[in-house]
Amino acid sequence: DAGITQSPRHKVTETGTPVTLRCHQTENHRYMYWYRQDPGHGLRLIHYSYGVKDTDKGEVSDGYSVSRSKTEDFLLTLESATSSQTSVYFCAISDQGRGTDTQYFGPGTRLTVL
């Protein structure tokens, strides 16, 4: 199994509070991704990173920011959480980011915004 951990695994917070989710990898993979999964929906890309300090937006990036100061860590921040951001968040990594290079996913973080 690829070495990917996410913390926290579960979090309950209130509307308007800031939240930071952490993804940590031990595989030294270049690419890292944040997805959210909602009932009836597949995985939707929030942001991704193609190197240290190199990030870009995905399809549902509004209300989220990311940072990657080290190869192994990719942080997802909700500056002011809203109930619509209640979801399960998955971090993923990939090595080459091209061809059939697959993504390896973390175990997920379940976030509830009250």
Place this chain on the structure above:
Amino acid sequence: DQQVKQNSPSLSVQEGRISILNCDYTNSMFDYFLWYKKYPAEGPTFLISISSIKDKNEDGRFTVFLNKSAKHLSLHIVPSQPGDSAVYFCAAKRGTNAGKSTFGDGTTLTVKP
């Protein structure tokens, strides 16, 4: 506009029979297709992939078929086992696009003993 669609939210089959999961896509720029499997409370795991230059890829009990003209792919599981019960996601990507994948909504497969 959803670029990757899995039109069957669920599928139930008997153990030992064939499971066929379908996926349609609209973006002709996609050139790699992958299937992921997800158990409850776990992250998705890679199952099998296919490049657009092929029309079939096989790995043990799992075979993926690609029909480019129809923009359609399918995953065949033969024989199906109760441990195959999971959510299956179809994903598509452009080969040079930083590995970003577009996922379908998933199909929940239930294999009955």
